[in-house]
Amino acid sequence: MKQSALACGKGRLAEAAIGLLLAVGSASAQTAAPPSVTFTRDVAPILQRSCVACHRAGQSAPMSLCTYEDVRPWARSIKTRVVSRSMPPWHIDRHVGIQEFKADLSLPDKDIATIAAWVDAGAPRGNPADMPAQRQFGDDDAWAIGKPDLIVRFPKYRVPKSGPDLFPNIIASTGLTEDRYVKAIETRPVGLNSRRVVHHAVTFMTTDVPEGSPAVNPDIDLQSSQLIVEYASGKAPEIYPEDAGVLLPASSTLLMQNHLHSVGEDIDSEVEVGFLLHPKGVVPKRIRYSTHHGDPTPNPNDSLDIPAGSVARVDGYTLHTKPGKIIAWQPHMHIRGKYQCLELIYPSNPSNVMRRETINCANWDYNWHSVYNYKDHVAPLVPAGTVIHIVSWHDNSAANRHNPDPKNWVGYGDRTIDEMGFSWIGWVDLTQEEYEKELAERNAARQKKATTSTQQQQE
Numbered sequence: 001m002k003q004s005a006l007a008c009g010k011g012r013l014a015e016a017a018i019g020l021l022l023a024v025g026s027a028s029a030q031t032a033a034p035p036s037v038t039f040t041r042d043v044a045p046i047l048q049r050s051c052v053a054c055h056r057a058g059q060s061a062p063m064s065l066c067t068y069e070d071v072r073p074w075a076r077s078i079k080t081r082v083v084s085r086s087m088p089p090w091h092i093d094r095h096v097g098i099q100e101f102k103a104d105l106s107l108p109d110k111d112i113a114t115i116a117a118w119v120d121a122g123a124p125r126g127n128p129a130d131m132p133a134q135r136q137f138g139d140d141d142a143w144a145i146g147k148p149d150l151i152v153r154f155p156k157y158r159v160p161k162s163g164p165d166l167f168p169n170i171i172a173s174t175g176l177t178e179d180r181y182v183k184a185i186e187t188r189p190v191g192l193n194s195r196r197v198v199h200h201a202v203t204f205m206t207t208d209v210p211e212g213s214p215a216v217n218p219d220i221d222l223q224s225s226q227l228i229v230e231y232a233s234g235k236a237p238e239i240y241p242e243d244a245g246v247l248l249p250a251s252s253t254l255l256m257q258n259h260l261h262s263v264g265e266d267i268d269s270e271v272e273v274g275f276l277l278h279p280k281g282v283v284p285k286r287i288r289y290s291t292h293h294g295d296p297t298p299n300p301n302d303s304l305d306i307p308a309g310s311v312a313r314v315d316g317y318t319l320h321t322k323p324g325k326i327i328a329w330q331p332h333m334h335i336r337g338k339y340q341c342l343e344l345i346y347p348s349n350p351s352n353v354m355r356r357e358t359i360n361c362a363n364w365d366y367n368w369h370s371v372y373n374y375k376d377h378v379a380p381l382v383p384a385g386t387v388i389h390i391v392s393w394h395d396n397s398a399a400n401r402h403n404p405d406p407k408n409w410v411g412y413g414d415r416t417i418d419e420m421g422f423s424w425i426g427w428v429d430l431t432q433e434e435y436e437k438e439l440a441e442r443n444a445a446r447q448k449k450a451t452t453s454t455q456q457q458q459e
């Protein structure tokens with residue numbers, strides 16, 4: 001990998017030198033009080049922590065945010081994006097439901113206030129000596145999960161400069177000689193060009209590849225393969241609870257179902273999947289599953305009905321007959337998607353009243369197929385008989401700036417310009433005893449917290 005992709009911008013010395021020149025130049029004119037919010041002291045540390053992982057040379061974002069020179073032209077745009085919370089990409093609605101996630105990218109309110117105040121004050125540089133050292137990125141930082149224990153890279157596939165969307169199935173061996181369990185997964189299109197053409201890539205596992213199968217479109221029955229992970233543009237990794245995993249058997253093969261689209265030039269698309277594995281010989285206590293939930297019912301094909309120029313709501317329901325725990329939520333819609341909610345409708349109590357709980361809602365931005373991994377102690381517990389209810393809103397009006405054609409009706413379909421409205425839900429099964437035990441533990445913890453805070457109030 002080239003050095004430029006690893007370092008963030010020019011580094012501290014160069015930044016300091018430029019600042020020094022400017023400072024010397026204006027020293028005689030300095031009578032006003034120093035600005036109260038400055039780039040070097042207040043803003044740069046926030047960008048180094050929360051932005052430059054993507055906003056530096058060679059990464060996914062359109063511009064670098066490493067130095068003052070990089071950042072200054074973007075000041076207004078940065079304020080708009082952080083205040084609207086569309087950057088960093090984290091679209092959970094903060095006013096409803098659970099707010100504790102693993103790998104939460106969002107900015108705390110105080111950082112947003114700092115950035116806004118700095119832009120409003122004219123985006124002053126401040127004292128160059130305050131500039132924090134540029135964050136350095138090693139090869140491993142290319143992966144959000146850290147250095148993978150196993151990387152499976154799929155053969156390249158040519159996407160011509162124009163034409164209909166392509167859906168090739170491509171296989172690659174895991175190369176494993178023994179059974180291993182996965183504890184985190186990240187899918188990455190390799191390089192900027194692949195990122196432009198890969199709309200989504202769903203990885204399945206199979207142990208049943210006929211002798212002499214071609215790497216592209218082999219004759220493998222997807223129904224008999226096991227879903228491992230879904231990826232769509234902008235998706236962050238999946239991270240499982242410590243005691244959970246997904247089996248990758250010895251000699252297994254991965255099959256990736258791709259959805260690719262042309263972008264005006266010939267591109268060789270290439271995708272790789274990185275895995276963190278449980279140690280050799282370790283069989284985690286629970287198996288994690290991930291499947292579609294809440295596809296528009298009764299049948300997606302005729303239930304998703306979005307009239308021209310309007311905002312439409314669609315509902316889908318999936319029954320869980322066994323107890324379990326939701327460990328991750330990933331909304332899925334296409335370009336007209338606007339907002340989605342995950343609700344649980346609990347089995348009826350003795351008075352036949354069904355309780356409904358909104359677990360989370362999220363704004364939708366088609367660039368970002370984010371997965372929200374719940375922290376272990378808040379991962380929603382699901383009693384047997386619960387219905388998972390997914391509500392999706394699609395905006396097919398001209399107000400949706402991503403809408404390619406507000407004059408057309410839209411329905412369900414695979415193409416980017418068709419729509420979908422469901423969630424990928426990651427979960428683990430629990431026995432009835434395990435469910436009751438964990439529920440009791442959570443209730444006890446909640447009780448304790450309530451008591452402590454009442455005591456504090458009384459003191």
Ligand code: HEC
Nearest residue numbers: 050051054055060061062074077078081082087088089367
């Ligand atoms: C996970 C990667 C990632 C992180 C973290 C991230 N960005 Fe971005 N950013 C992107 C990508 C990719 C785009 C272009 C796609 C889009 O607009 O959503 C973008 C777009 C933007 C834009 C709009 C650029 C334009 O062309 O108008 C701004 C402004 C921005 N980011 C600022 C920030 C700031 C400030 C932070 C940190 C507080 C941040 N981003 C964190 C990846 C990221």
